[in-house]
Amino acid sequence: MPKAFASSGDLSAKEETLEVLAPGVFALTSEGDPNVGAIEAEDFLVAFDCRATPLTANRWIERLRGHTDKPFRYAVFSHYHAVRTLGAPAFEAETVVAHRATAELIRERGQADFESELARMPRLFEGQETLEGLVTPDVAFADELIIPLGGERGDLHLLHLGRGHTAGDIVAWLPDSRILFAGDLVESAAALYTGDAFHLEWMGQTLDRVAALDAEILVGGRGEVVRDGAVADAIELTRRFLTGLRDEVQSAIESNGTLRDAFEAAHHRLAPEFGAWPIFEHCLPFDVQRIWDELAGARPRVWTAERDQAIWAELQD
């Protein structure tokens, strides 16, 4: 039987879990679906990632209202992907914040990415009729943006630690409580989508900088919240996925193999360790194409719904 395209066959709802990580620090995880967070300041809230639609964002906001009724002043995008950004209107935030490269990517390829993600992961776009179109950041920064939380709450640091999952990833770091929202730079037992990635920088200096923060609690882009020793494990597993992928594709290129040869080698290498993680089969064709392109010196291609289908037919059928 042919594999269903990407995650189009995954239609069973996931259980959403709200955790209070420290006073005023909230995470919503969802069995491998994209995670979101919120940080409470003295008189406002910061949303870290915004979900795929206003309807699903509102479901998260309703859960949060059991803990705080403050308004959202900031909505922060960890990166440009539609499942992180298109729910933003639900937060009614004064200011949408992202990295400069994220702002550029939304302008350049946000619509194509939305159509690609919708076809690959239709379940995440529940409430598609509530979408209000692309959301572009009001404030875009390069390296660091600090939001003082007021009172005794310390500061929230939004940091660009280098390119990784995309050109414009940022993390949210709370130095006082040592809590890190890592976006898709780190996954917790969920497969990595790397179709827009800069693998070589990600597996090197970017993950080194993530690790150097020495977080006690880490919320990855997908999967469970990890604590203490499991933080370093999640970072290193993310790195191992990337290095395994790179090694196999590089050696396929060096032996004049085809893209399909590279895909089969990467699958053979990664499946024993990572094959049971959510979205593994979904991601791998796109991941192999991107590292293949990156090793040839190309910038990330614009993924469209049509191009996604073509690569799927070439590699996964």
Ligand SMILES: [Zn+2]
């Ligand atoms: Zn992403």
